[in-house]
Amino acid sequence: MSQHRCAEVGAVAEGDELAPLQVRLTRADLVRYAGASGDFNPIHWSDRAARAAGLPEVIAHGMLTMALATRLVTTWIGDPGALMDCAVRFTRPVVVPDDTDGALIELSGKVTKRRDDGTLVVAITARAAGQTVLGNATATIAPSPPHKDISG
Amino acid sequence: MALDASFVGRRYPAAAGYQVGREKIREFAEAIGDDNALYRDPDAARAAGYADLIAPPTFAMILFLRAQEELINDPKLGLDYRRMVHGSQSFTYHRPITAGDELSVTLHVDGIRTMGGNDMLTVRCEVTDSAGDPVTTARAMLVVRGPDQ
Numbered sequence: 357m358s359q360h361r362c363a364e365v366g367a368v369a370e371g372d373e374l375a376p377l378q379v380r381l382t383r384a385d386l387v388r389y390a391g392a393s394g395d396f397n398p399i400h401w402s403d404r405a406a407r408a409a410g411l412p413e414v415i416a417h418g419m420l421t422m423a424l425a426t427r428l429v430t431t432w433i434g435d436p437g438a439l440m441d442c443a444v445r446f447t448r449p450v451v452v453p454d455d456t457d458g459a460l461i462e463l464s465g466k467v468t469k470r471r472d473d474g475t476l477v478v479a480i481t482a483r484a485a486g487q488t489v490l491g492n493a494t495a496t497i498a499p500s501p502p503h504k505d506i507s508g
Numbered sequence: 509m510a511l512d513a514s515f516v517g518r519r520y521p522a523a524a525g526y527q528v529g530r531e532k533i534r535e536f537a538e539a540i541g542d543d544n545a546l547y548r549d550p551d552a553a554r555a556a557g558y559a560d561l562i563a564p565p566t567f568a569m570i571l572f573l574r575a576q577e578e579l580i581n582d583p584k585l586g587l588d589y590r591r592m593v594h595g596s597q598s599f600t601y602h603r604p605i606t607a608g609d610e611l612s613v614t615l616h617v618d619g620i621r622t623m624g625g626n627d628m629l630t631v632r633c634e635v636t637d638s639a640g641d642p643v644t645t646a647r648a649m650l651v652v653r654g655p656d657q
Contacts, residue, residue, distance in 0.1 A: 392539035423540040426565040443598035
């Protein structure tokens with residue numbers, strides 16, 4: 357993990373790229389995420405339900421793709437507590453075939469803004485099967501994790 | 509079927525609170541394939557200045573899903589769950605969700621509109637701790653596709 361970390365947030369400049377992340381999702385991963393999140397919508401585990409909803413076959417949870425997008429950012433900053441906000445639009449479904457290869461999600465990110473106080477804005481790109489699956493995916497990072505004194 | 513626009517402005521406070529457990533945080537981190545030590549090792553989390561394990565940024569979705577259940581299952585709203593897709597999602601973090609938190613959640617219906625034959629439902633979830641302080645604000649836009657042409 358630490359090898360992906362940005363050396364010093366203070367040294368980050370606009371245009372800097374985050375270490376890319378590739379994640380392969382199989383049907384088993386979708387079932388695991390369904391259980392962990394409580395999202396049991398059958399379009400994420402039943403081809404029959406997916407087709408009835410007008411999809412070719414089972415698709416990944418949009419929130420699993422968003423979790424991977426935020427993972428790209430929090431791995432880069434090291435401390436997830438520095439995340440101030442994140443937002444995505446779900447523009448295309450991630451179809452996950454019922455085989456051992458599943459779907460490959462390719463994530464990348466770039467620093468688009470560095471404010472005077474050191475706050476960073478990152479734009480995230482997520483692709484599956486060669487097409488973007490998220491739109492306007494952004495995260496804002498505080499100069500230092502601002503929530504450290506919560507134990508009292 | 510169009511959604512009932514009179515639902516805009518309604519609030520749905522969850523009946524029960526949510527206790528954040530270490531094992532649930534670890535299970536969620538495992539499900540998203542994230543090995544960050546702050547999600548798994550309480551000593552590492554304390555060394556980083558937190559009271560206990562912190563949760564991944566999208567963990568609040570667990571509370572969101574519970575909170576929206578009563579709304580989307582209300583027959584008066586007229587939402588066909590089978591035609592619903594997630595249009596967009598955002599989170600604003602007031603502080604990280606931490607193991608040991610006793611969280612409360614209230615769902616707000618912020619907007620209902622029709623565009624291009626689809627209904628768009630905008631909902632907001634306010635997550636607060638036992639002191640009443642804000643923890644996470646989550647917003648979603650849910651799209652209910654209109655009848656096939």
